[in-house]
Amino acid sequence: MQQIADHLGVSKFVVSKALSGKxxxxxxxxxxxxxAASQLGYFTQKSGYVKNIVPTSIPLSTDPNQGTVLVLMPNIRFQNKDSLYWxxxxxxxxxxxxxxSLGMIIVSEPRGDHFLQAINPEGILGMVGVGQIETSLLLEAHRTGFPMVLxxxxxxxxxxxxxxANNPDGIAxxxxxxxxxxxxxxxxxxNASFSRSFRDRWIGFRSTLEDNGLKPQEDHDDMLMLEGIETGQFQERFIEWAQRRIDSKTLPTALVCANDLIAITVTTVLNSLGLTVPDDISVTGFDNIDDSLRSQPALTTVNVPKEQMGQRAVRMLMDRLSNPGMAQEKILIAVDVVHRDSTAEPSH
Structure with missing residues (x-):
C-alpha cells in the first residue's frame, strides 16, 4: 500500500480506505x-490483498461438491432472465x-459497492458474473476471495x-x-464501446476487410457510435444516415450488424425507406437469438451457443476450486454462421 501511495502522491491511509471498500x-x-494497484500487481498477490481482507468466517477451502454459487447479473442493458441472449x-x-446438485443465488439488483454484505458467505463456492459488471462490484467480489468466472x-x-464467444472468428x-x-x-x-464483444466484432470486421484488400469505414463513422442499442433508440439516427446514403447513391451493398437486435431494427427501417432485403441490400446479425429466425426475411447471423457458455462457466469455476493455483484462462467458445434469407449477391 505504501508503494501505491508513493506512486500516486497520496497517503497510505487514503489507499487503505480506497481498497477496503469502506x-x-x-x-x-x-x-x-x-x-495503480492493478498496475503494481497488488490484486495478484495472494498474501497481500485477499488474505488480509477476507473475514475469518469465510472458508478459504471449500468442497466443490457441495454448496452454492453466486450468479451476479446486474439488470443493466436488459441483462436479465427474460433476455433472448442473457x-x-x-x-x-x-x-x-x-x-x-449445487445451489444458486442470483443477484440482479446490487445496491452500491457492498452487495455481498447481505449474503451469508458460508457455503458460497464462488461467483459467475454474467454480462457487463461495474468494476466496483467486481472489486468487492474479489475482496472476499471467492473464485470468479466472468x-x-x-x-x-x-x-x-x-x-x-469467438467473436473475431464469427465476424470473419x-x-x-x-x-x-x-x-x-x-x-x-x-458501438465498439458498448461491450468487449462488440469491440472484438468491430476489430474482426476491420481486419477481415483489410485482409481481403478492402477498406473499412473510419473509426469515427456515425454507425460505430450507436446509442440506445437495447431499446432501438438508435433507429432515428440510422434513418438519417441511410437516407443520406440513398440520396447520394453511396449506400453500401451489405450491412454487418454487431448483434441481431440491431439487424432486425435496421431491416425494418430499410423496408420503410422502400428498400428490400436482400434484393437491394444484404443485412447480417450476430448471436442467433430466437427473433432472428422470425424476422422478415429470416436473418443470416452467427450462432453463439449461449447455454453452453453458461454451462462451461460453471465447469470452469469447479476447475478453479479444484486447482486454485493454476494460471487464469480465457476461453473462446466456437461459433458458426447460420445462413438464412437476408443475404444475397449485390444488385449493383
Missing part, C-alpha cells in the same frame, strides 16, 4: 488507487449447477477467468461469406 474516499481517487446463458448456468465480460483491473466468417457473394462495399453497425 468509503470515505471520493470516486475519482478511488478509481486512481484501483488502477436468459439463455443463465439457463446454461442453472442446468449445470442442477446436474452437480461470461462475456472482462475487467483488466480484476484478475479472473473469462469466457467469450460472415464477412468472408458476404465477400464470396460478391460484396465489396460493407459497413459495420454497432
Amino acid at each position: 468509503g470515505g474516499v471520493n470516486e475519482t481517487t478511488k478509481e486512481r488507487v484501483i488502477q 436468459g439463455k446463458v443463465l439457463e446454461g448456468i442453472s442446468r449445470e449447477l442442477e446436474l452437480r 461470461v462475456d465480460h472482462e475487467d483488466y483491473l480484476i484478475p479472473s477467468d473469462t469466457i467469450f 466468417r460472415i464477412v468472408n461469406h458476404l465477400i464470396g457473394l460478391g460484396h465489396r462495399d460493407l459497413h459495420f453497425l454497432g
Whole structure:
C-alpha cells in the first residue's frame, strides 16, 4: 500500500480506505488507487490483498461438491432472465449447477459497492458474473476471495477467468461469406464501446476487410457510435444516415450488424425507406437469438451457443476450486454462421 501511495502522491491511509471498500474516499481517487494497484500487481498477490481482507468466517477451502454459487447479473442493458441472449446463458448456468446438485443465488439488483454484505458467505463456492459488471462490484467480489468466472465480460483491473464467444472468428466468417457473394462495399453497425464483444466484432470486421484488400469505414463513422442499442433508440439516427446514403447513391451493398437486435431494427427501417432485403441490400446479425429466425426475411447471423457458455462457466469455476493455483484462462467458445434469407449477391 505504501508503494501505491508513493506512486500516486497520496497517503497510505487514503489507499487503505480506497481498497477496503469502506468509503470515505471520493470516486475519482478511488478509481486512481484501483488502477495503480492493478498496475503494481497488488490484486495478484495472494498474501497481500485477499488474505488480509477476507473475514475469518469465510472458508478459504471449500468442497466443490457441495454448496452454492453466486450468479451476479446486474439488470443493466436488459441483462436479465427474460433476455433472448442473457436468459439463455443463465439457463446454461442453472442446468449445470442442477446436474452437480449445487445451489444458486442470483443477484440482479446490487445496491452500491457492498452487495455481498447481505449474503451469508458460508457455503458460497464462488461467483459467475454474467454480462457487463461495474468494476466496483467486481472489486468487492474479489475482496472476499471467492473464485470468479466472468461470461462475456472482462475487467483488466480484476484478475479472473473469462469466457467469450469467438467473436473475431464469427465476424470473419460472415464477412468472408458476404465477400464470396460478391460484396465489396460493407459497413459495420454497432458501438465498439458498448461491450468487449462488440469491440472484438468491430476489430474482426476491420481486419477481415483489410485482409481481403478492402477498406473499412473510419473509426469515427456515425454507425460505430450507436446509442440506445437495447431499446432501438438508435433507429432515428440510422434513418438519417441511410437516407443520406440513398440520396447520394453511396449506400453500401451489405450491412454487418454487431448483434441481431440491431439487424432486425435496421431491416425494418430499410423496408420503410422502400428498400428490400436482400434484393437491394444484404443485412447480417450476430448471436442467433430466437427473433432472428422470425424476422422478415429470416436473418443470416452467427450462432453463439449461449447455454453452453453458461454451462462451461460453471465447469470452469469447479476447475478453479479444484486447482486454485493454476494460471487464469480465457476461453473462446466456437461459433458458426447460420445462413438464412437476408443475404444475397449485390444488385449493383
